[in-house]
Amino acid sequence: xxxxxxxxxxxxxxxQVNHTPGIQKAGRHMLATFLFVFGALFLMIALLSPQxxxxxxxxxxxxxxxxxxxxxxxxxxxxxxxxxxxGSFGASAVLLAVYLTRAIQNLVRGRRxxxxxxxxxxxxxxxxxxxNLKEVEYSRGQVMAYGSRYHSAALSYFVCAALCFLIVxxxxxxxxxxxxxxxxxxxxxxxxxIEAGALETAEVWVSPQxxxxxxxxxxxSGQPRLVTRxxxxxxxxxxxxxxxxxxxxxxxSPDRPLVEGQTILWNLEHAQRYQVSYTTNFHMVVxxxxxxx
Numbered sequence: 001x002x003x004x005x006x007x008x009x010x011x012x013x014x015x016q017v018n019h020t021p022g023i024q025k026a027g028r029h030m031l032a033t034f035l036f037v038f039g040a041l042f043l044m045i046a047l048l049s050p051q052x053x054x055x056x057x058x059x060x061x062x063x064x065x066x067x068x069x070x071x072x073x074x075x076x077x078x079x080x081x082x083x084x085x086x087g088s089f090g091a092s093a094v095l096l097a098v099y100l101t102r103a104i105q106n107l108v109r110g111r112r113x114x115x116x117x118x119x120x121x122x123x124x125x126x127x128x129x130x131x132n133l134k135e136v137e138y139s140r141g142q143v144m145a146y147g148s149r150y151h152s153a154a155l156s157y158f159v160c161a162a163l164c165f166l167i168v169x170x171x172x173x174x175x176x177x178x179x180x181x182x183x184x185x186x187x188x189x190x191x192x193x194i195e196a197g198a199l200e201t202a203e204v205w206v207s208p209q210x211x212x213x214x215x216x217x218x219x220x221s222g223q224p225r226l227v228t229r230x231x232x233x234x235x236x237x238x239x240x241x242x243x244x245x246x247x248x249x250x251x252x253s254p255d256r257p258l259v260e261g262q263t264i265l266w267n268l269e270h271a272q273r274y275q276v277s278y279t280t281n282f283h284m285v286v287x288x289x290x291x292x293x
Contacts, residue, residue, distance in 0.1 A: 026102075026156035033095065033160040040088045040167055044174075047080055054224040056080075057214075064194070066247035067279070067286040070226060071191050074215050078184035081218070085174040086181075092167035099164060103157035110150030178218040187215075190279035194286055199277040202242075203291050204234030205258035205267055206274055213245065215282055227284070232276060233258060244276065244283045252288055 046052060060072035175181045193199060212225030227245040246252050256272040273291040278284060 026106075026153040026160075029099070030156045030160050033099075033163050036091070036095075037163045037167055040084075040092075040171070043084055044088075044170075047077070047084060048218060048220050048223075050220070050222045050224060053077060057224065057226055061249070065286060066249035067284045068191065068194050069249075070215070070247055071187050071194070071279075071282070071284060074217070075184060075187040075191065078180065078187055078217070081174070081180045082184055085171045088167055089171035089175060092164040092171065096161050096164040096168060099157045099161040103154045103161060106150045106154035106157065110154060113150060174218060179216065180218070183216060186281040190281050190284060193279050199286055200280055200283075201275070201277050202232065202234055202236035203273055203275055204232040204237060204242075205271050206254040207231035207233065207241075207260070208254065208257040215245065215284070228252075230254075232274075234273070239264075242283065244278050244285050246285045246288065250285070250288065252285075255290070 056077050057070060057073040059076065061069040207230065210228050210230045213227055213229040214223060214225055215227070227247050229243055230246055231241045232244055233239060233241055254272065256270065258267055258271050275289050275291045276285060277287045279286070
């Protein structure tokens with residue numbers, strides 16, 4: 001009989017031995033890791049759902065001004081994202097290290113047991129009298145199950161580590177690629193700028209081109225578009241286009257916008273200029289009114 005061709009009795013015995021406390025402990029860890037992963041994914045989906053973001057972004061509407069209200073709502077959302085992402089990243093990174101260590105320990109222990117105990121014992125069993133076949137089969141299953149339990153535990157811990165690695169990638173990408181780690185501080189700085197009245201001001205022309213948008217952040221499809229992104233240009237901007245975010249609540253629509261292709265002198269005579277006040281980080285427009293003259 002070959003070393004790796006197991007009888008029905010051997011397979012049954014291995015299944016029984018794989019329910020030892022060590023393997024059951026690894027299985028419980030794997031179940032807990034699955035729950036942690038799906039819990040983190042569910043929480044992130046909830047934080048990005050249009051119903052929740054729309055409600056939260058408008059939760060402070062009307063407190064001071066449309067710009068201040070939107071920034072306050074976004075600030076609350078940024079903090080939730082930061083806490084969730086940082087917590088998931090930290091917890092999954094620690095668990096990844098723990099599970100990898102346990103997996104490697106079990107793998108090394110299993111290889112040592114197979115080399116020093118299982119294989120010599122199997123060779124000894126093969127030399128026994130074939131007349132006692134059932135006892136031989138039972139003994140072979142017993143010996144192989146003794147060695148296989150370490151590999152089973154190692155596999156469970158490797159699965160746990162792989163799941164934690166996925167959360168590390170997702171939460172780390174959220175923190176770095178989506179800049180979630182700095183967005184709350186930028187929003188808070190813009191709010192402080194509004195409260196202090198120390199805004200960027202410029203007398204500009206407004207381009208007729210616009211598109212709905214929002215503040216920076218990780219977005220999914222169907223998110224509410226609570227601002228309009230517009231291009232402004234003028235001497236105060238160094239005659240370079242600057243993108244600003246105009247809250248929809250301002251109900252702004254440019255009258256006689258800039259005509260591209262015409263000269264500055266022509267636009268000075270025919271296009272309406274506007275006095276715009278906006279924040280430094282997110283270019284959130286606080287006030288936009290026609291300039292005199």
